[in-house]
Amino acid sequence: MKEIHYQAIVEEVSEMCKRANYDLGDDVYTAFKKALSAEKSETGKEVLTQLIDNADIAKAERVPMCQDTGTAVFIVELGQDCHITGGSLIDAINEGVSKGYGEGYLRGSMIYNPLNRKNTGNNTPAIVHIELVEGDELTLHMTAKGGGAENMSAMKMLKPSDGMEGVKDYILSIVKVAGPNACPPLVVGIGIGGNFERCTYLAKKSLFRSVGERNEDSAVAELEEELLNEINRLGIGPQGMGGSTTALDVKVEVESCHIAALPVAVNLNCHASRHQTTTF
Ligand code: SF4
Incomplete structure (x- = not known):
């Protein structure tokens, strides 16, 4: 013991x-750099450059x-x-x-x-x-x-007959409604399955995975990639100023659920996607 x-x-x-609060994780920082080289909008590039500068200043000067x-x-x-x-x-x-x-x-x-x-x-x-x-x-x-991104998060008990198309439509609708209010570029955490409370926990838990890390289940990993591409086609862009980087990543966690249920939760995280891990 x-x-x-x-x-x-x-x-x-x-x-x-x-x-x-001071040290943006390497995963998010690397994702900013990758997004900057891929971003099509000049304004989007400018915002991403500012986010990189902001992260550098926070780290160097020990400020949030x-x-x-x-x-x-x-x-x-x-x-x-x-x-x-x-x-x-x-x-x-x-x-x-x-x-x-x-x-x-x-x-x-x-x-x-x-x-x-x-x-x-x-x-x-x-x-x-x-x-x-x-x-x-x-x-x-x-x-x-962050509170802004949390405020734009949502959960819905879909019907099994809504199917995967219904799931994807719901997720995209939440990102669209969030627009600039969740401080994009986002990390989009999704829970599918469980029950009412478990589903939202799954969405939150997914955000603890590093940006760029795919779900171990290849079918879920494929869904993450597909949703990321769809979200980045919405054109919301960095800080909602337009562009091809609305999300840095999409994370999906899936669990068993009741035959009558199809719970889906979308927990949005902003560009200040801050996480730490320690093991004793
Ligand atoms: S960037 Fe994140 S932490 Fe900062 S105001 Fe927006 S939601 Fe809150």
């Missing part, structure tokens, strides 16, 4: 929050790449032979978020509840999903999820 102390988690989560420093969302893979000592895992994550956002001068965006809309002041609570896995390791996947 591996033991991991509460404080070790606090310290690491704090650093993850800072790194996520966007004023919206996001909701801290975690997917935790907790080994069943791993024991957290000195306090609870959820408390450690929240203390780490509070520490990281405070020390890093990162905006606190969380409110106590939508009825009073009072800011908690330290970007907690984090949203934490725990998956129990085999082994004795603890892996934390973190994203700082």
Whole structure:
């Protein structure tokens, strides 16, 4: 049984929050460069150049790449032979978020509840999903999820008779409605299957995969490629200014569902697609 102390988690989560906001991942940065060389619109190229410059400045000067420093969302893979000592895992994550956002001068965006809309002041609570896995390791996947892109996300219980064409039409309709409001170029996370709540989790989970990484299932990988091409034909472009780069990538996760159901969730991520992973 591996033991991991509460404080070790606090310290690491704090650093993850800072790194996520200052250091755009190599996957997204490489995707910006690739998009810049492929982009057809001059305005689109200019916007992509600004996004690359912005990422460089954030990294060099240790400042957030966007004023919206996001909701801290975690997917935790907790080994069943791993024991957290000195306090609870959820408390450690929240203390780490509070520490990281405070020390890093990162905006606190969380409110106590939508009825009073009072800011908690330290970007907690984090949203934490725990998956129990085999082994004795603890892996934390973190994203700082921007509010604009989250607001333009959607879920629908389609009918099985809608088929794959209905699924694709729905996904494209959500990206079209989002237009510039989700801060493209996007990473489009899609969940297909599960049930009402599981489907939206799948869409969120898909966004934790690196840009450019295809689903292991070749049929799903093909769907990801097809949707990426379709979305980039919409002409929304970088920051909605027109162009051939509306999305950097499309991620699809698929799971079993009821015979009467065809749940589809579209979780949009903006160009500040920030994710970090740490394993203890
Ligand atoms: S959606 Fe993303 S790019 Fe847009 S303001 Fe929020 S974090 Fe920034």
